[in-house]
Amino acid sequence: MKYLASFLALFFSLNVSAGEWSGNIAAEYRYFSDAPLSATQHDNYTSISIQPEWFHEWDGGKQSLTFTPFLRQDQHDDERSHSDIRELTWLKAADDWELRIGIRKIFWGVTESQHLVDIINQTDLVENTDGEDKLGQPMVNVALIRDWGTLDLFVLPYFRERTFAGVEGRPRITIPIDTDNALYQSDKENQHIDYALRWQHSLGDWDIGLSHFYGTSRDPLFVPGPVLTPYYELIHQTGIDVQATLDAWLWKMEVIRRRGADNTYLAATGGFEYTFYGVMESSADIGLVMEYLYDDRGAMASTPFEDDLMLGVRLAMNDEASTEALVGIIDDQDSDSQILSIEASRRFGNNWKLNLEGRWFNHIAVNDPLYSFRNDDVVQLELAYYF
Amino acid sequence: MKGLILILGLSFAFTTVNAQTAEEKGLAIAVEADKRDQGWGDQKTQLKMILRNRHGEKSIRETHGKALEVKGDGDKSIIVFDTPRDVKGTAFLSYTHALKSDEQWLYLPALKRVKRISSSNKSGPFMGSEFAYEDISSQEVEKYKYKFIKDDKYNERDVFVMERYPQYKHSGYTKQIAWVDKEMYQPWKIEFYDRKGSLLKTLTQHDYKQYLGKYWRPARMEMVNHLTGKSTTLLWLSYKFKNSFKARDFDRNSLKRAR
Numbered sequence: 001m002k003y004l005a006s007f008l009a010l011f012f013s014l015n016v017s018a019g020e021w022s023g024n025i026a027a028e029y030r031y032f033s034d035a036p037l038s039a040t041q042h043d044n045y046t047s048i049s050i051q052p053e054w055f056h057e058w059d060g061g062k063q064s065l066t067f068t069p070f071l072r073q074d075q076h077d078d079e080r081s082h083s084d085i086r087e088l089t090w091l092k093a094a095d096d097w098e099l100r101i102g103i104r105k106i107f108w109g110v111t112e113s114q115h116l117v118d119i120i121n122q123t124d125l126v127e128n129t130d131g132e133d134k135l136g137q138p139m140v141n142v143a144l145i146r147d148w149g150t151l152d153l154f155v156l157p158y159f160r161e162r163t164f165a166g167v168e169g170r171p172r173i174t175i176p177i178d179t180d181n182a183l184y185q186s187d188k189e190n191q192h193i194d195y196a197l198r199w200q201h202s203l204g205d206w207d208i209g210l211s212h213f214y215g216t217s218r219d220p221l222f223v224p225g226p227v228l229t230p231y232y233e234l235i236h237q238t239g240i241d242v243q244a245t246l247d248a249w250l251w252k253m254e255v256i257r258r259r260g261a262d263n264t265y266l267a268a269t270g271g272f273e274y275t276f277y278g279v280m281e282s283s284a285d286i287g288l289v290m291e292y293l294y295d296d297r298g299a300m301a302s303t304p305f306e307d308d309l310m311l312g313v314r315l316a317m318n319d320e321a322s323t324e325a326l327v328g329i330i331d332d333q334d335s336d337s338q339i340l341s342i343e344a345s346r347r348f349g350n351n352w353k354l355n356l357e358g359r360w361f362n363h364i365a366v367n368d369p370l371y372s373f374r375n376d377d378v379v380q381l382e383l384a385y386y387f
Numbered sequence: 388m389k390g391l392i393l394i395l396g397l398s399f400a401f402t403t404v405n406a407q408t409a410e411e412k413g414l415a416i417a418v419e420a421d422k423r424d425q426g427w428g429d430q431k432t433q434l435k436m437i438l439r440n441r442h443g444e445k446s447i448r449e450t451h452g453k454a455l456e457v458k459g460d461g462d463k464s465i466i467v468f469d470t471p472r473d474v475k476g477t478a479f480l481s482y483t484h485a486l487k488s489d490e491q492w493l494y495l496p497a498l499k500r501v502k503r504i505s506s507s508n509k510s511g512p513f514m515g516s517e518f519a520y521e522d523i524s525s526q527e528v529e530k531y532k533y534k535f536i537k538d539d540k541y542n543e544r545d546v547f548v549m550e551r552y553p554q555y556k557h558s559g560y561t562k563q564i565a566w567v568d569k570e571m572y573q574p575w576k577i578e579f580y581d582r583k584g585s586l587l588k589t590l591t592q593h594d595y596k597q598y599l600g601k602y603w604r605p606a607r608m609e610m611v612n613h614l615t616g617k618s619t620t621l622l623w624l625s626y627k628f629k630n631s632f633k634a635r636d637f638d639r640n641s642l643k644r645a646r
Contacts, residue, residue, distance in 0.1 A: 022472060022475055022476075024472075024473070055646065057646065061644075061646075064644075064646075091644070093641075093644060095633075095635060096635075098640060098644075104499075105499045106499060107498055107499045107500040107501075110503075132498065143640060145635065145638070145640055150638075150639070150640055200639070202490070202503070202639065205488075207503045243503055245490075245503050245504070245505055245506075247488065247505065247507050247556075248505050248507040249505075250503070250504075250505060275505060275507070275508070277507055277508045277510065277511055277557070278508075278510055278511060278559070283511060283512045285508065285511065318511055318512045318515055319515050320438050320440070320446045320515040320516075321515075322471075322473075322474070322515065347471060347473060349446075350446065350447065350470060350471045350472070351471065351472055351473075353473045384473070386471070386472035386473040386475070387472060
């Protein structure tokens with residue numbers, strides 16, 4: 001917290017009016033069509049969120065400061081009503097290196113159905129169960145930019161715990177999670193210093209990344225009891241991600257090997273995306289996505305995706321409203337468990353955007369980690385104003 | 388080597404004007420236009436796009452960008468979107484090539500994700516406008532075959548009228564007809580013919596200004612789609628040359644920093 005305070009001090013010591021503001025404010029409505037598993041849960045949820053961003057650069061664009069706070073207020077769920085500093089970073093860029101100090105979000109990887117290699121940030125799970133929303137991660141990051149690629153070195157001095165829906169929230173694991181008493185393998189708990197490095201290079205049609213992480217796992221295990229207590233172990237994770245871009249084909253693959261205290265496993269996602277451009281003489285594109293999700297722990301896997309096939313169709317209208325849609329299904333090859341999801345968006349005028357999301361859980365098996373979500377089919381509508 | 392071919396081509400053009408075929412004359416004009424536009428080095432631009440649908444309703448897009456001339460190959464460029472606000476900070480990095488596939492990356496600021504994207508969408512609309520990606524990417528001589536049609540006048544100025552035929556993959560056009568100014572070697576007007584050979588779009592360029600005493604750039608471009616009735620205006624609000632950009636300013640790292 002001292003760390004955070006010193007950055008806030010640095011931020012406010014600068015002339016805030018010198019920078020530029022942008023961001024969005026959004027109203028969201030979620031409707032769950034099935035009766036909840038717990039009497040404390042509801043069918044209808046409304047919430048509002050705001051995410052402004054302040055940006056200031058100087059030194060001819062070689063240095064900059066970015067500050068992005070985030071706030072959500074939910075009608076029912078106290079845990080989903082939360083705030084976070086998504087970004088608070090000072091950047092210094094030179095010819096063959098870049099230095100970033102502060103709180104940030106990093107994305108690694110190429111696949112669409114899940115992001116195995118992506119490990120720097122904790123998932124902000126109360127935001128969305130798709131795991132795409134992340135909590136800001138404090139770090140010092142040096143990028144060395146050479147002819148042989150970019151080498152990123154990270155020191156991560158503070159750990160963020162995963163967020164989970166509260167007793168009134170939906171969807172959530174049936175047994176309440178005690179987020180106030182998380183357990184750690186390391187004596188230093190959330191003060192354990194984690195390290196990571198990543199090499200990334202583009203060679204013709206190929207984009208390749210190699211990474212290694214040592215530190216507190218972002219994915220908790222759970223100690224059973226009347227409540228579930230998150231337990232964060234120390235892990236080593238090596239990852240590789242590759243994309244080959246060959247005309248309208250994108251071939252993608254991510255593989256990780258994770259070694260914990262008493263368990264080592266391998267997981268992989270691989271597949272392709274093929275796009276038909278300008279279908280039927282229109283300006284619309286239709287993309288087909290197919291990915292296979294594998295985890296060698298099989299039924300013991302902590303994720304639901306141990307032997308699953310993802311099929312998706314992406315539609316981009318390429319119109320002035322940037323109308324887009326993505327329909328996807330993830331199908332478990334061992335059971336009949338299925339997740340169907342729809343994401344669509346469209347701009348209205350110059351500043352408004354409407355986002356539609358739907359997720360349906362079908363035939364979820366009793367031993368599937370998603371079993372708690374079996375009644376949590378949801379349709380979500382968000383109207384956002386961008387400034 | 389390209390220079391030598393160029394000189395041979397030109398001297399050939401001057402000595403055997405009558406024996407020159409229409410194809411040779413067309414190529415010579417393209418080579419001369421290319422030669423005159425060489426050496427600009429780098430540029431920084433601000434662009435405003437006005438999109439109009441068939442009812443005349445407008446929507447505005449604003450971008451800024453930078454480009455680097457690459458000798459013997461297509462240019463490198465980064466375009467950053469400023470408006471609409473929901474795509475603010477989205478940035479597009481492109482390495483264009485004459486005949487082999489371009490390399491393109493997209494930076495999505497909300498996800499902090501750099502995505503390598505396919506360059507097969509050459510005929511697709513750029514930001515929902517009437518300009519296709521192939522209309523705004525760098526024009527290398529090798530991208531087309533040429534044919535001189537006639538000498539003509541365009542708004543009182545002497546022009547060459549020539550046809551060019553895309554030789555790169557995934558073009559949406561079979562033919563373009565260009566009205567090229569004889570002094571500037573820049574087009575005033577280009578007609579685009581679709582895969583069926585019918586007139587699809589017309590581009591007109593306006594208010595040319597000369598930079599660094601050599602390079603002509605239009606301040607306004609108007610593209611009309613005859614099939615849909617939609618049109619797009621590009622307003623180049625500023626051109627700035629001699630920015631000392633390097634290849635390093637056009638990589639995945641600088642794409643992530645582009646604002």
